[in-house]
Amino acid sequence: xxxxxxxxxxxxxxxxxxxxxxxxxxxxxxxxxxxxxxxxxxxxxxxxxxxxxxxxxxxxxxxxxxxxxxxxxxxxxxxxxxxxxxxxxxxxxxxxxxxxxxxxxxxxxxxxxxxxxxxxxxxxxxxxxxxxxxxxxxxxxxxxxxxxxxxxxxxxxxxxxxxxxxxxxxxxxxxxxxxxxxxxxxxxxxxxxxxxxxxxxxxxxxxxxxxxxxxxxxxxxxxxxxxxxxxxxxxxxx
Numbered sequence: 702x703x704x705x706x707x708x709x710x711x712x713x714x715x716x717x718x719x720x721x722x723x724x725x726x727x728x729x730x731x732x733x734x735x736x737x738x739x740x741x742x743x744x745x746x747x748x749x750x751x752x753x754x755x756x757x758x759x760x761x762x763x764x765x766x767x768x769x770x771x772x773x774x775x776x777x778x779x780x781x782x783x784x785x786x787x788x789x790x791x792x793x794x795x796x797x798x799x800x801x802x803x804x805x806x807x808x809x810x811x812x813x814x815x816x817x818x819x820x821x822x823x824x825x826x827x828x829x830x831x832x833x834x835x836x837x838x839x840x841x842x843x844x845x846x847x848x849x850x851x852x853x854x855x856x857x858x859x860x861x862x863x864x865x866x867x868x869x870x871x872x873x874x875x876x877x878x879x880x881x882x883x884x885x886x887x888x889x890x891x892x893x894x895x896x897x898x899x900x901x902x903x904x905x906x907x908x909x910x911x912x913x914x915x916x917x918x919x920x921x922x923x924x925x926x927x928x929x930x931x932x933x934x935x936x937x938x939x
Contacts, residue, residue: 711748711785711786711789712780712782712783712785712786713751713776713777713780713781713782713785713786713789713790714748714751714752714780714789715780716776716779716780717751717752717776717780720772720776721736721737721740724736724737725737731764731765731768731769732757732765732768732769732772735753735756735757735760735762735765735769736753736757736769736772739752739753739756749789749792750789750792750793751773751776751777751789751790751792751793751795753773754773754793754795754798755793755798756769757769757770757772757773758770758773758774758798758802767809767811767812770808770812771811771812771815774812774815774816774819775815777790777795777799777815777819778815778818778819778822781819781822781823782822783826784826784828784829787823787826787829787832796823796833796837797837799816799819799820800837800839800842802816803816803846804846804849804851804852806851810853810856813852813856814856817856817859817860817863820839820863821859821862821863821866824839824863824866824867824870825866825870827870827873827874830866830867830870830871830874831870831871831874833867834867834868834870834871834890835890839867840864840867840868840893840894840897841893841897843860843863843864843867843897843901844864844897844900844901845900846860847860847861847900847901847904848900848904854908854909857904857905857908858905858908858913858914858917860901860904861901861904861905861914861917861918861921862916862917862920864897864898864901864917864921865917865920865921865924868894868898868921868924868925869920869924871890871894872890872891872894872924872927872929875887875890875891875929875930875931876928876929876930876931876932877931877932878931887929887930887931888929888930890929891925891929894924894925894929895925898921898925901917901921902918902921902922905917905918905921906918
């Protein structure tokens with residue numbers, strides 16, 4: 702009998718069981734055995750982790766490793782809706798794992814597209830973007846991989862878009878932070894954005910798709926050219 706340890710309010714976990722319930726009806730699927738085996742082999746399901754994340758993402762199957770990796774990446778891409786889903790993914794260092802896999806030859810274009818979709822969804826949530834900026838150093842990671850020869854022009858443009866959203870959200874957090882926040886934190890964030898932006902802007906300018914790349918350039922420039930320090934509160938008129 703399968704035992705559930707807690708009631709999950711996570712959309713990511715709910716989406717997992719929704720996809721599993723559909724998969725039960727298709728035993729011919731390439732991922733049927735790998736995904737459904739956990740129901741029979743594990744008597745307890747912990748709902749504070751993405752089930753079978755490591756097994757599917759780092760699949761050792763000789764025949765179906767692409768399908769298994771695509772299945773779990775699709776789950777993450779579609780199920781990452783709110784910060785709670787991000788926290789559940791991070792309980793297994795999920796984002797770090799995605800970033801490690803992205804620039805390697807282990808993943809194909811489909812997998813990279815799903816990883817990019819996940820990152821874009823994540824940076825659109827301000828609190829998650831702040832965590833990715835400070836704790837995961839996502840801005841530096843983008844600057845380091847954007848020139849990777851394995852990436853297509855479309856993927857580089859997508860990385861540029863993710864970068865622009867990331868630093869825009871981080872700037873907003875800096876601008877609305879308390880005046881009691883140490884001044885060096887905002888200066889460090891601003892300096893990091895300006896340094897990494899040079900590499901990203903250079904990559905955008907080298908792309909043939911000038912329209913999309915140009916939009917990214919303008920979005921990035923509009924963020925790094927303005928103030929990052931917290932807004933000063935206006936004194937009320939006496």
